[in-house]
Each structure stands twice: as structure tokens, then as C-alpha cells.
Amino acid sequence: MKPTPELIAGLESRFEHAVIAFVDDDGYPLSVATDFRADPDRGVVILNAVAGEEVQPPEGERVNVVFSHIRPQPGIGYDERRYVSLWGPLRKVDGRLELAPDRVQGWDEQEMSFFELSERGVPQARKYLERLSEDTGREVRPRLSFGWLFLRATRLPFLTATFVPVLLGIAVAAWKDGFNWWLALLTVIGGACIHLGLNVANDVFDTQSGADEENVNPTQFSGGSRVILYGLVSMRQMALLSLAFYAVGIGIGIFLAAYSGWGLLWIGVAGALISLFYTAPPLKLVHRGLGEVCVALGFGPIMALGAYYVQTGAYDLEPLLASIPVGILIALILYLNEVPDRPADARAGKRTLPVRLSKEWVIRGYSGAVVVTFGLIAVFAITGLLVRPTIIALAAAPLALPVIRALRDSYDQPYALMPAMAKNIQLHLATGLLLILGYVIAIVADGVFDDPPSFLT
């Protein structure tokens, strides 16, 4: 890349000194610091001459001139890392040295985060590992301990998305028709397996489509697990892991259907198909802007109704209504997480809602969905469609405010959005847990009082 006049003009304000590097007569590189000034109009950097026969930069030859800066932070290390490296011929003019750069390389952590710089280095890392493998005759791969690798590959912390609707469905069943603990446990395990199978499959298909490689701004909440891209796990291993999770999840589902009623199969099959075709061809639902709808259905009504059916052997309106708010909120997790991914998703042909919509409409969509979610909770609780104590879930609504603020202020800054992504997950979790707590309060009140007050049931 050629240095721009703007880059050359900015050198004096960004750096205190320059280092001229060249190759000496013995073939060793030699680097000497000196003062400088920039002449952007002529596209040159003027360097003070250095003294001493042995350290004279060669006139007329190509050299490398580096400008580097850090700010020490005692007890921590340093920050404000930046450097600019220029290459070009050097000549003597009026007792000074003049560099006419024709190539530039550099990094400024205030312009590009270290995480993005690292992601941009992944192809280089893979190339290095391939060469090392060839040189040593053994496969050299990066490593992580099994526990960390499992956590990363499966994206285990996202299981709250399964626990909330399943426990909510079980809570509604316990309120209406009793509770069987081992069926509840099997439901949670089965739901978790399907969810983990989906997470792992999602990585397989996003690696195949190139979406993960295109994304140089992943966060801990978006951009996938990247374990295949990093070479930590092979595509085949991930595919097998996904199949294993699906096999266990489907196996548990079939057992539960046999025990509780074959009507469970309808919802089980719908859930498995949505989960599989979320990223899998030929449907690739998330590529068509249907990801949010799939996630809302899968981690809302399908999980909650399934869990309810396992306990009661029947379907009912109440678990369906209870699951709608958590379904919308889980869709909003995906929706927000897709905001930093949108340039890479667009390049990979993944037409998610944030890819399709403008910033203003993305924010309006988020705000509107939050209003609908808490409006529904209020209406359902007040009218008695859900037990009345579920009104306490409204207490979680303020968690949405910092998310909306961050969307307005940091829409194009993936790493600045990370706290908002965490807050958005808390919004879903807190709302779901408060809905469940509402049912627990109703169950306890029903057990304690012969004729419980209506606001407790």
C-alpha cells in the first residue's frame, strides 16, 4: 500500500522520533533513531543525518523507516500502541536524509482494535502452522484445554436460552397439572442437546459459507465459536459433535414422546427441523432474514410447549402465551448480535435483518419489540391469561434502555457494543426468571392459602 499525504502529514503529531533501518555491509540489519519532519506536499519524510561511519544509512538504497509509540502504564504495561513503517529510497539533501516512501504498513490500536488486528492475522497463523507441519513432518495445531475447548466449541453459556423457556413450560405445567422431576430433568437435557447441536452445526455451515472467515470483528457474543477457523477442531470433528448432540437430543425426545404422548413429536420435529435448517442448506433460513423468527419460535413456544407437554401430556394456551415474551427477547439477542456481524454476513450472502435494514430501522425494530414484549406481559398478567404475579417481570424492562442507547451511540463499533450485548442477554434471562418466579409465587400461594388472594394467582 502507498502512503497517503494525510498519513505523512500526521506523522509529526503522532510520533516523537523515527528509526531508520537498513542492511549493513556485513549483511546485518542496523537501525538508528533520529529526529524527523514530514513534507506531505512532496510526499517525503526528512530525517536528521546520523553521525558515525559504521551507522551511515546507504544513500540511494531502499530502507525501512519506522515510527513507533506506546504510553507506559505502570503496574499494567502500556497502551496507545501505534506504529507506521515506511519503505522507499533514501537520498542525501542539504546534509539531511530524505525518504520518498512508496510502501506503508502500520497499526494504531485507537483506529483498529487489537482483537480485529488479531483476527486479520488468522490466515497468516494458519499458513505458519501448515508450513511448520510440513517442516516437522507432524501435524502442528493450536491447542486449548479440553474444558475451555468444549466451552468455546459448544458456546455453552448460551444454554440459558434453552433453560428459560423449558423451565417456564415446566413451571406453567406445575401450576396447572403437577410436576415430575425426572421428566423435567430429561427435558432440560434433551433441549440442551438440541441447542448445542444447533450451535455446533451453525459453526460448521458458517465456516463452509465463509461467513466466519469474512468476519474480522467477532465478539464473545457474535461471530461464532471460530474453533474450526482457528484450526482448534476439524470440520469433521465438529460435524460429528453436532450429530452426537442431535442424536442424544432426538433420542431423549423420542423417549419422552413414548412416555408422555406421541403428540410431542409434532413439536419435536418442528424444533429439530428449524434448528437444522437454521443455517443448513438448502433452506439456510438465517440467510433469508428468517433467523429471528426461527430463534423466537425455537427458543420460545416450541421449547416451552414441549416442556409443558412432557409434564401434562397435552397442549395448552397458557404456556404458549407465557413463551411469547421470552421468544421475542431471545430473537432480540440474535438481532443485536447480528449488528456487528453485518458487513461479514453481507459478504457471505447472509441477509439478516440488520443487513437488510438501516441503522434507524434496526433501532426502531429493537425498541418496538421491547415495548411489545413488556406490553404483552402486562396484558397477560392483568387479564389473568398468565398468573398475576408474572407482572413482576416488568421489573426487567429497564435493562433494555442501555441497549438502545448503545445502539444509537456505538452502532459501528463492535467492541463498544459488547456491554450492550451482555445487557441484552441479561434482559432475556431476568425477564424469563421473573416469569418463572411469578409461577413459583402462585404455586406457593396456592399451597399456603386455602383461598389465595387473586393477585397471587
Place this chain on the structure above:
Amino acid sequence: MGVLPQPVEELLETALVSELTVVDGSGLPVTHPLIPLYDGEVIYLTSSILFSKKLEHIKGNPKVSISISDPVAVDVEPFRRATIQGDATVDDADLHAGWERVLPLWRKKEPAIDMFLGKRVALPLFFERGVIEVRPTKAFLWANGATDRPPQVFDVVKAMA
């Protein structure tokens, strides 16, 4: 006392950043800002495989130089500048854990490294690292950091012989 003159060693022991220059396949110098670590005999620099071109260049041409030039990145009085030339090798036999042998030296300069290491799961490839070991052959020292005066030159190989 190590293999280098004391004023140069003091720089190496406190410098938070240095400029490592290697020679690429076309014979051009390429410079990288890196933390220098020093045990009295060898200068160590580590490089993640994410930024591993320098490792490949060293494997192709082991001649390198390291300069310490930034007044804010060193804690020595009076300020001075130095450049050390030397022969480098790359230890990448165990990218995952081999570099941890220089962690005590690294920790002294960048205590936050332990915090980053604790989050290894977030940056797994950053902590797959090669170690560059530089055995000094020659050192140049500029008293007061003024390079408009000739440097003192120390021939390390001859001094050790």
C-alpha cells in the same frame, strides 16, 4: 554482568518496547515493535503465530538488529539509545507452552499479561507463540540518545572470546 555493556543491559532490562529488524526474502529490512526480554546472555522476543511473518524471515535469514530508541519506553538515567545486532533462532517446537519459559521476564515488564493469559480461551491463537532468541554480536550505544554523534561500538563476540 552479562555479555553486553552495562548501559545497554540497563536499557534492555527496562525497555517496554524495542524495534526488531529482520531481513525479508528480497533483502529488505522489516522492522517490528516488540518487547525485549533479557537474561544476561540472550535477548528474547516472542511472536504470536498471528503475526508470524517475522519468524519466517528469521528462519530465512537469522541476522537481526534490535534498537531501543523511545525515551518514554525506558526507565534509565541519563537517557541513552542502543542498537544490538545479533544472530537469531526461532524456537517453535512447542508453540502452545514453550514460550512460557520467558513469562517471568515478560511479567516484569507487562504485569497485565497474566490477566490476558487467564482469558486464553478468548484469544487462543495469540497465545500460540514462537520465541526469538537473539545472541548479540555487536552493540552500538549513543550516550544521551544523540545520534548526531558517533556511537560507541562494542564487539560482543570478540569481547566474549
